[in-house]
Amino acid sequence: MSSKTPSASSPKPPGASGWLAIPAPLARLFKRFPLLTYPPNELPIRSPRARDIATLYVFISDQDALNGLPSFNPSCLKWQTFLKLAGVGFRVIPSNNHASPSGALPFLIPPSSPNSFVASRPIPSTKLEQYATEHGTRKLSEISSLKLEAYEALLDHRIRNAWLYSLYLSRPNSALLSRLYITPVSASHVVKTTILYQLRHAAEAEISRSIGTLVVNSERLYDGAREAFEALSTMLGSGDWFFETPEPSLFDAAVFSYTHLSLDQGLKWEDRRLTEIVGEFSNLVEHRNRILQRCWG
Structure with a gap:
């Protein structure tokens, strides 16, 4: 405690009401410009207004979020x-x-009671299948x-590699890449240039790790994607869903995430090689349309 603390018997200046008294210059200022208490700002329009839904x-x-449309990212x-199905x-x-929280999208915040003071714990994508099983109204196959193992490898490597090249490394699709991932982040030219470099470097590094070589050959990537889609088309055959299941599965959702985005005219692909490859397989196009109709009408 400071040794200069005034004692209780110290005289008070005239008009003082205690240690919270406002200094005279400020008091005169506040009389001329009274303090006002403004109402709190509204939440951004995209922020949830209620927690009664996940x-x-x-x-x-x-x-697109306001309209509940599909994400432009395959993983999301x-x-x-899958959750819609x-x-x-x-x-x-x-x-x-x-x-x-996990450093990757998507993640889900479960609904909570309006009177609850405990925040719901985020659910990462690795636990969304279990969440759907517990909270969904339809049981999927x-x-x-x-x-699954062999066919998932086609998606995770050959098809994903071609997707990464098409969106991130193919120069004709630079405008699309910028519109989806760069322009929403910043208006600064320096920042946008930096983000573009980082995205392309990360995509090239991921492709190189997958194919085991530093040389990225676009023709080989697209040829690999065509072989993968051909294998998927053969396996689907004339059925509605993969593996002849009565209802769609998580694998159907995974295939749809690539076929839909490759065929989506709203994305305005300039380099359309991946779009043309998917379009070669009519049953994959019909599968995509089937899920699009079921989930988005």
């Missing part, structure tokens, strides 16, 4: 589609990897892991 955070534009669209009620909110 919230899925994905890569998506503000307008896979889970957005399972009959899980949720809203979508635009987000990015930096806002995710399950597929044995032995059947």
Whole structure:
């Protein structure tokens, strides 16, 4: 405690009411400009107004989120589609990897009671299948892991590599890449240039790790994607869903996430090689349309 603390018997200046007294110059100022208490600012329009429904955070534009449209990111669209197929009620909110507790999208915030003071714990994508099983209104088909392994590898490597090249490295699609991932982040030319470099460097590095070489050959990537889609088309055959299941599965949602985005005319692809490859397989196009109709009408 300071040794200069005044004692209780110290005289008070005239007009003082205690240690909270406002200094005279400020008091005169406040008399001329009274303090006003303004109401709190409204939440941004994209922020949830209620917690009675789950919230899925994905890569998506503000307008598309308001309209409940599909995400433009395959990983996000896979889970957005799966939750819809399972009959899980949720809203979508635009987000990015930096806002995710796990460092990656999507993630889901379960609904909570209006009177609850405990925040709901985020659910990462690795646990969304279990969440859908517990909270969905429709039971989707399950597929044995032995059947899935080979076909999931086609999606995770050959098709994903071609997707990464098409969006991130193909120069004709630079405008699309900028519109989806760069322009919403910043208006600064320096910042946008930096983000563009980072995205392209990360995509090239991921492709190189997958194919085991530093040389990225676009023709080989597209040829690999065509072979993968041909294998998927053969396996689907004339059925509605993969593996001849009575209802769609998570794998159907995963395939849809690539076929839909490759065929989506709203994205305005300039380099249309991946679009043309998917278009070669009519049953994959019909599969895409089937899920699009079921989930988005």
